[in-house]
Amino acid sequence: MTYGKWWFSRRATALLVLGLFIVSARSDYNILVGNYSGSLFLGVIPTTDPLSALQSFFATGGLYTTAVNGAVLVTAFYLIVGGRAFCGWVCPLALVLDFANWLSKKFHIRKPFQGFSPATKYYIMVIILIVPIITAVAIYEFYNPISILHRAVIFGGIGVGMVSWLIVGTLFLYEFAVARIGWCRGLCPLAAFLTLIGKVSLIRVNADESRGEIPGNIAELCPEPNAIIGIIDNRTATSDCTMCGACIDRVGGSSIFFGIRRKKQKL
Amino acid sequence: MPKTTAGISKEPGNSADNKVRRKPEGISRRGFLTAGNLLGIVAGTAAVSLISLGQPKRSYAQRPPGALAEMKFISRCIKCGQCIRSCPYDSILMAEPGSGIAPGTPYIVSRKIPCYMCPDIPCVAACPSGALDKGLTDINESRMGLAVLTDRETCIALKGFRCEVCYNACPLIGKALTLEYWVNPRTGKHSIFEPVIHSDACTGCGKCEHTCILDKTAIKVLDIASTKGLLGSHYRIGWERERL
Numbered sequence: 001m002t003y004g005k006w007w008f009s010r011r012a013t014a015l016l017v018l019g020l021f022i023v024s025a026r027s028d029y030n031i032l033v034g035n036y037s038g039s040l041f042l043g044v045i046p047t048t049d050p051l052s053a054l055q056s057f058f059a060t061g062g063l064y065t066t067a068v069n070g071a072v073l074v075t076a077f078y079l080i081v082g083g084r085a086f087c088g089w090v091c092p093l094a095l096v097l098d099f100a101n102w103l104s105k106k107f108h109i110r111k112p113f114q115g116f117s118p119a120t121k122y123y124i125m126v127i128i129l130i131v132p133i134i135t136a137v138a139i140y141e142f143y144n145p146i147s148i149l150h151r152a153v154i155f156g157g158i159g160v161g162m163v164s165w166l167i168v169g170t171l172f173l174y175e176f177a178v179a180r181i182g183w184c185r186g187l188c189p190l191a192a193f194l195t196l197i198g199k200v201s202l203i204r205v206n207a208d209e210s211r212g213e214i215p216g217n218i219a220e221l222c223p224e225p226n227a228i229i230g231i232i233d234n235r236t237a238t239s240d241c242t243m244c245g246a247c248i249d250r251v252g253g254s255s256i257f258f259g260i261r262r263k264k265q266k267l
Numbered sequence: 268m269p270k271t272t273a274g275i276s277k278e279p280g281n282s283a284d285n286k287v288r289r290k291p292e293g294i295s296r297r298g299f300l301t302a303g304n305l306l307g308i309v310a311g312t313a314a315v316s317l318i319s320l321g322q323p324k325r326s327y328a329q330r331p332p333g334a335l336a337e338m339k340f341i342s343r344c345i346k347c348g349q350c351i352r353s354c355p356y357d358s359i360l361m362a363e364p365g366s367g368i369a370p371g372t373p374y375i376v377s378r379k380i381p382c383y384m385c386p387d388i389p390c391v392a393a394c395p396s397g398a399l400d401k402g403l404t405d406i407n408e409s410r411m412g413l414a415v416l417t418d419r420e421t422c423i424a425l426k427g428f429r430c431e432v433c434y435n436a437c438p439l440i441g442k443a444l445t446l447e448y449w450v451n452p453r454t455g456k457h458s459i460f461e462p463v464i465h466s467d468a469c470t471g472c473g474k475c476e477h478t479c480i481l482d483k484t485a486i487k488v489l490d491i492a493s494t495k496g497l498l499g500s501h502y503r504i505g506w507e508r509e510r511l
Contacts, residue, residue, distance in 0.1 A: 024352070033393075035347055038346075039347060040395070048347075052346075056343050060342050060343040064401065070395060123311060124311075131316050131319055135316050139318065141346055142370040148370070151346065152363075163365035164364055
């Protein structure tokens with residue numbers, strides 16, 4: 001792990017967003033009111049988790065304009081910066097689970113379970129979108145661990161209950177000591193949804209050997225090995241990339257960089 | 268970094284110009300729609316559907332003003348907490364998982380802080396999804412629940428004391444909550460001032476529940492669906508027809 005400027009930038013961004021939510025929820029400053037499921041930025045710009053909005057729409061057959069606008073805005077944003085930029089730069093659960101993985105490496109934990117295949121998250125995504133149509137209940141949003149975490153952190157203390165922390169704690173342990181392919185890569189339906197958005201997003205991590213050397217061990221640095229394959233094979237990361245910038249921090253120079261997505265190049 | 272993920276070898280020697288073709292693990296569009304996978308999706312959908320249907324059909328949570336019918340409300344609500352933040356009295360809380368109320372949805376505990384029925388209804392204005400119905404423009408038309416005198420045995424008004432506290436707390440005093448006088452049969456010369464709730468006016472704001480002077484309240488806001496009776500259509504209430 002190289003702690004370069006991208007590492008600090010994205011951790012700072014994630015903490016800033018979380019901080020703004022907490023400050024806005026607990027003071028009179030209306031900067032970013034709400035939470036990651038839906039919010040109002042500076043009293044004007046609505047944001048809505050598009051996957052959550054879809055579930056609500058499928059369950060109830062309607063959604064008010066503000067939430068629709070928010071979902072469109074958020075989708076448009078990630079169509080530009082890369083679908084899973086949310087995972088790398090914003091997601092509060094990723095902060096916790098990255099910490100679990102860091103600890104796991106620190107203590108040289110041997111994880112006994114391979115984990116669920118990265119394909120699993122797509123099936124989960126499909127299921128949580130079909131179920132609301134059948135049962136009229138948007139069930140996943142009750143138990144979405146990302147939501148459970150940020151609801152507890154942002155609005156916690158208002159409601160009392162330990163179940164939220166038990167769910168987050170279980171995932172922490174799963175990531176820390178159980179599965180090599182953890183929650184984000186294997187199971188998270190939002191990661192699946194954002195990967196699909198990322199397939200057509202504008203900005204990607206690109207590589208250019210004419211600008212400098214690309215280290216051979218670059219794959220070891222990447223927290224999302226599917227993404228780096230794109231770098232190695234096609235000089236541009238796949239949509240699994242969380243735009244975390246670990247590879248850019250590592251090379252230091254400009255041989256790997258954020259840029260406009262290239263057309264796939266066949267070697 | 269695990270070396271076990273299917274199809275990827277991450278030996279340190281791998282460089283960008285490695286000629287070995289690697290396929291990203293995971294999924295292709297064609298691979299997604301095999302018979303086995305579809306079966307998995309169907310089985311998973313069935314299982315999660317069953318879990319969904321096993322969710323409590325009706326919680327006894329008092330909802331903020333303008334809330335849609337319970338089953339629609341809990342799914343239309345995107346659990347963003349903006350109504351909670353908009354409430355100037357901090358009346359609205361967010362349900363925790365395991366509380367028996369759909370997790371993440373807003374609710375009110377009147378005994379702690381009731382709804383103070385702001386005329387501009389900021390919670391409805393703040394709701395981005397329409398789970399709190401924008402059609403509600405007059406707070407007096409809201410139906411957060413229905414106040415019910417749940418325990419006539421402990422209500423001190425029915426023991427013959429002059430209490431009237433809930434009556435005086437009611438924002439729609441004289442319409443939603445009235446006092447009915449009748450002779451105290453114990454003394455034969457005093458009156459009983461019985462608080463009576465009228466569902467055509469009660470908004471379910473919970474101020475009566477909040478203010479009840481008993482250690483445990485005898486008047487509570489409950490959900491209308493499980494509280495209201497329904498008179499059979501064959502009954503003819505003659506004296507009410509005469510009054511019309």
